[in-house]
Amino acid sequence: MEENKIVELSSKERPLLLDCGKSLGPVKIAYTTYGNLNEQKSNAILICHALTGDQYVASQHPITKKEGWWSNVVGPNKSIDTNKFFVICPNIIGGCMGSTGPKEIDPLTQKEFGLNFPVITISDMVKAQKLLIDYLSIKKLFCVTGGSMGGMLVLEWLSKFPEYVHSAIPIATSVNHSAQNIALNELARQSIMADPDWQSGNYYGTDRQPTKGLSVARMAAHISYLSKESLHQKFGRNLQDKNELDYSFKADFQIESYLRHQGISFVDRFDANSYLYITRAMDYFDITVKNNGSLVEAFKNTKSKVLCISFTSDWLYPTSENKKIVKTLNALGIDVSFLEIETENGHDSFLLDEPEFFDALNGFISSTWREI
Amino acid sequence: MSLINKTKEFTIISDVITSKSNIIDIGCSDGSLIEYLKLNNNVVARGMEIDQSKIRTCLSKGISVVEGDADTDLFDYPDNLFDYSILTYTLQATKNPKVVLEQLVRIAGKAIVSFPNFGHWSIAMSLFFNREMPVNSTLDYSWYETPNLHFCTINDFINLCEGLNIKIEKKADLRKSVFKEFKGKSLYDSYFSESGLFLISKK
Incomplete structure (x- = not known):
């Protein structure tokens, strides 16, 4: 059973207090659920989407009409089996698929938030x-x-x-953003803000949308999701629908055409201001900050069973970053497993058809469920 | 590679491990020793393994396992996190057995270590009479493809432990499948034991 809902949580009187000191209330959360919650309410799996993901984890996207971004993992008899589990996937706050974010109406002004939306953090999203x-x-x-x-x-x-987490599977991630991660996000933000149609974030309801800036931001980001090897294998130096160079700046190479397509198709489903806010939240993320700069301190109350997974060709959130988590959890004696999947598909591997990855997820989830 | 046979090895190890203790099996393979010890000793266990498919097998069995290497990844664990660290038939394949031994007794109160005895009479014979590197049930690789880097004899192991200030508490009697108090080097073992299996701790 699949359900799409939007709920209003917190209120003007009891707002959500944010790390920046401001508050949000009411907060709308758009979410999708799959499967049924059992009587003991013990079979819920929360799926947290990535930067440009959304709540449509295993169902058709309302705009692109494509299947859910993790439909190879989530579904009946899949690694996250919706026959067994109650799967919840909320759109993060700051997002643009129905949860409170910059393109939603600010109850104070009755206009879109735009840049009046407060700067949020990963912790605020959680x-x-x-x-x-x-x-x-x-x-x-x-x-x-x-x-x-x-x-x-x-x-x-x-x-x-x-205390709310029985088990956890952080995948291809990091305990904080590296200078390189921040640099790539800044490149994306600057390309959005350099688009005159961005209009200082006040483009809602106008006939000018920052599609060029957002598109370039997506192109840059997309490169970071792939590996040199996978780009080479997919595209090499192949030309797009032609046999000779054009001696122009049209998309001569397949990779150019591919990236342009990625950029253009992205703007239909994503809000430029959301992109600014979410990348900012990622850059600000450093789990040690509220814990005296200590990773051990950050996880000292964790009792969950954890599986960390990284991918060999992921240079955006490389194995070394994921191993920091493993190392810390080991030091605390937490029940942690770790696996580095061998693949040439780069950071995007977690969204692609990686049988060994699916197998590891399935093994961990099924055996952990049996132990309950 | 295994020590004589797996069942025997598992029984000997199981006999010496206190029930409900916290263990780590380094090079845990498909987790069968951990399963055995969970069943018979009620241990809390985790493994370390280098082979991807074996790691996935462990995960599907509900065994916590970290992809890692004895040479580099034992440093991650704090002192005395475990009651027992176990390293069966891997010491000779590590880059730095000395450091690995030190780590084993640092992260756990006691360590269980097994390795092929290069002092076994059949090995000496093979070298002496055939002038060939030995290949037998415990050393089942030819010289050009062996993953083993550091062969040692039971006496070499005892000497190294002494040098590292590591106490040898018990030594397995492989014929009788039991651990016995360690009473120093034995001529019999150094010639006739195909493997060494020891219980050691920090002095």
Whole structure:
């Protein structure tokens, strides 16, 4: 059974307090659920989406009409089996698929938030997700999982609400953003803000949308999701629908055409301001900050069973970053497993058809479920 | 590679491990020793393994396992996190057995270590009479493809432990399948034991 819902959690009187000092209330959360919550409410799996993901984890996307971004993992008899588990996937706050974010109406002004939306953090996103879990009366999530930025949310759950997490699978992620990560995000933000159609974030309801800037931002980001090897294998130096160079700046190479397509198709489904806010939240993420600069301190109350997964060709959130998590959890004596999947598909591997990855997820989830 | 046979090895190890203790099996393979010890000793266990498919097998069995290497990844664990660290038939394949031994007794109160005895009479014979590197049930690789880097004899192992201030508490009697108090080097063992299996700890 699949359901799409939007709930209003927190209120003007009891707002969600944010790390920046401001507050949000009411907070809307758009979420999708699959399967049924059992009587003991012990079979819930929370899936945290990545930067440009959304709640349509295993169902057709309303705009692109494509199947869900993790439909190879989530579904009946898949690694996250919706026959057994109650899967919850909320759109993060700051997002643009129905949860409170910059393109939603600010109750104060009755106009879109735009840049009046407060700067949010990964921790704020998790606090909002916690409101949803409370609303669903779930006291313990059987598993919290997600890749990339979703993995950061998983780590935040482990650190902030350890008693709510029975098991966790952070995938291809990091305990904080490296200078290189921040640099790539800044490149994306600057390309959005350099687009005159961005209009200082006040483009809603106008006939000018920052599609060029957002498109370039997506192109740059997309390169970071792939590996040199996979780009070479897919495209090489092949020309696009031609046999000779054009001696122009048209998309001569297949890779150019591919990236342009990635950029253009992205703007239909994503909000430029959301992109600014979410990348900012990722850059600000450093789980040690509220824990005296200590990773051990950040996870000291964690009791969950954890599986960390990285991918060999991921240079955005490389194995070394994921191993920091493993090392810390080991030092604390936490029940942690770790696996580095061999693949040439780069950071995007967690979204692709990787049988060994699916097998590891399935093995961990099924055996952990048997132990309950 | 295994010590004489797996069942025998598992029984000997199981007999010496206190029930409900916290163990790590380094080079845990498909987790069968951990399963055995969970069943018979009620241990809390985790493994370390280098082979991907074996790691996935462990995960599906509900065994916590970290992809890692004895040479580099034992440093991650704090002192005395475990009651027992176990390293069966891997010491000779490590890059730095000395450091690995030190780590084993640092991260756990006691360590269980086994290795092929290069002092076994059949090995000496093979070298002496055939002038060929030995290949037998415990050393089942030819010289050009062996993963083993550091062969030692039972006496070499005892000497190294002494040098590292590591106490040898017990030594397995492989014929009787039991651990016995260690009473120093024995001529019999150094010639006739195909393997060494020891219980050691920090002095």
